[in-house]
Amino acid sequence: xxxxxxxxxxxxxxxxxxxxxxxxxxxxxxxxxxxxxxxxxxxxxxxxxxxxxxxxxxxxxxxxxxxxxxxxxxxxxxxxxxxxxxxxxxxxxxxxxxxxxxxxxxxxxxxxxxxxxxxxxxxxxxxxxxxxxxxxxxxxxxxxxxxxxxxxxxxxxxxxxxxxxxxx
Amino acid sequence: xxxxxxxxxxxxxxxxxxxxxxxxxxxxxxxxxxxxxxxxxxxxxxxxxxxxxxxxxxxxxxxxxxxxxxxxxxxxxxxxxxxxxxxxxxxxxxxxxxxxxxxxxxxxxxxxxxxxxxxxxxxxxxxxxxxxxxxxxxxxxxxxxxxxxxxxxxxxxxxxxxxxxxxxxxxxxxxxxxxxxxxxxxxxxxxxxxxxxxxxxxxxxxxxxxxxxxxxxxxxxx
Numbered sequence: 001x002x003x004x005x006x007x008x009x010x011x012x013x014x015x016x017x018x019x020x021x022x023x024x025x026x027x028x029x030x031x032x033x034x035x036x037x038x039x040x041x042x043x044x045x046x047x048x049x050x051x052x053x054x055x056x057x058x059x060x061x062x063x064x065x066x067x068x069x070x071x072x073x074x075x076x077x078x079x080x081x082x083x084x085x086x087x088x089x090x091x092x093x094x095x096x097x098x099x100x101x102x103x104x105x106x107x108x109x110x111x112x113x114x115x116x117x118x119x120x121x122x123x124x125x126x127x128x129x130x131x132x133x134x135x136x137x138x139x140x141x142x143x144x145x146x147x148x149x150x151x152x153x154x155x156x157x158x159x160x161x162x163x164x165x166x167x168x
Numbered sequence: 169x170x171x172x173x174x175x176x177x178x179x180x181x182x183x184x185x186x187x188x189x190x191x192x193x194x195x196x197x198x199x200x201x202x203x204x205x206x207x208x209x210x211x212x213x214x215x216x217x218x219x220x221x222x223x224x225x226x227x228x229x230x231x232x233x234x235x236x237x238x239x240x241x242x243x244x245x246x247x248x249x250x251x252x253x254x255x256x257x258x259x260x261x262x263x264x265x266x267x268x269x270x271x272x273x274x275x276x277x278x279x280x281x282x283x284x285x286x287x288x289x290x291x292x293x294x295x296x297x298x299x300x301x302x303x304x305x306x307x308x309x310x311x312x313x314x315x316x317x318x319x320x321x322x323x324x325x326x327x328x329x330x331x332x333x334x335x336x337x338x339x340x341x342x343x344x345x346x347x348x349x350x351x352x353x354x355x356x357x358x359x360x361x362x363x364x365x366x367x368x369x370x371x372x373x374x375x376x377x378x379x380x381x382x383x384x385x386x387x388x389x390x
Contacts, residue, residue, distance in 0.1 A: 015279030
C-alpha cells in the first residue's frame, strides 16, 4: 500500500533533512540577525524620540525662565526710570526754590542798600544846603557872625526847613 | 550525472529540493553577511521587509511569546514550500531531468507534515516541562480521548494531502492542457498556479503556526 501511494521513506527523510538544514541556516543568517537589527532600530528610534522630547522640554523650561527674566528686567527698568524722574523733579524744584530764595535775599539786600544810600544822600544834601544857606545868609546880611551865633542861625534855618516838609 | 543519481535512488524532487535548499542558504548567507542599521542594499531592504511581514503575520496567529520562540520553524516552512511550489512553474519542470517541484511528490509534504507533528508535541512537552502536556488529550472530558488522539494524527495527514493534492492536481491539469494545445492554453492555469503556490504555502505554514501556537498555549493552561 505504501508503495502504491508512492510513499518513499528515503525521499521523505531527504525532505526532512533539507528542511532541518534550512531552518538552521536561515535562523543563523537570516532571522536572528535581521530581527535583532529591526529591534535595535526600533529601540534607537524610540531613544531618539525620547531624547528629542527631553531636549524640547529643557528648551521650553529655559525659554520660560528667560521670558520671566526679561519681564523682570522691564519692570526694573520702569522702576529705575520712575525713581530717576522723581529724583530729577525733586532736584529741579529744589534748585528753583534756592534760586527764588537767593533772588529775594538779593532784592532785600539791594533795597536795604538803596535805603542806606538814600539816607546818606539826604545827609549830604542837608550839609550842602546848610553850607549854601550859610553862604547865602552871609551874602544877604553881609556881616559876620561869631561861631556860636552861626550855629544857632543854621539850626533855626534847618528847623524851619524841616517844618515846611522840605525834606521829603 | 543525473542518470547516475537516479540509479542510486535519488529522484528529481530530491535533486530540486536540494538545489532549492542550497540557493536559499546562499541567499541567507549573502543577505545576512553585512547588515546595516541604515540599509543601503536592495537585498537587505527586501529581506527585512519580508521577514518583518512574516513575523507580524505569525505573531498575530501564534501570539507574541510563541512567535518569538518558534518563528524560525513556521517561517522556514512558508519560504521553503513557496519556493518549491514555484519551482514547478519553471519551464520544462517535470520533464527536464533533475527538475520537478518537490511538493508534487507526496513524500515531500509528508516529510514536512511529520516535522510539524513532532514539532507540535515537542513544543507542548517543552512548554509544560514534561509529559504533563498530554493531559490536554483528556480535556475537557476524558471520554473524548479517542477523538482527540485521532485529531492529532489526522492533522499531518490533512496537511500532506492538501499540499500534495493541490500541487499535483495543478501540474496534472497544466500537463494535460499542454498535451491538448501546447501554445496558450496552459497559460491561464499557470497564472492561477502562481496564486495557488502562494496560498498553499501560506495555508501549510498557517496551520503549522496554529498547531504550534496552540501547543505552547495549551501548556500554559494545564
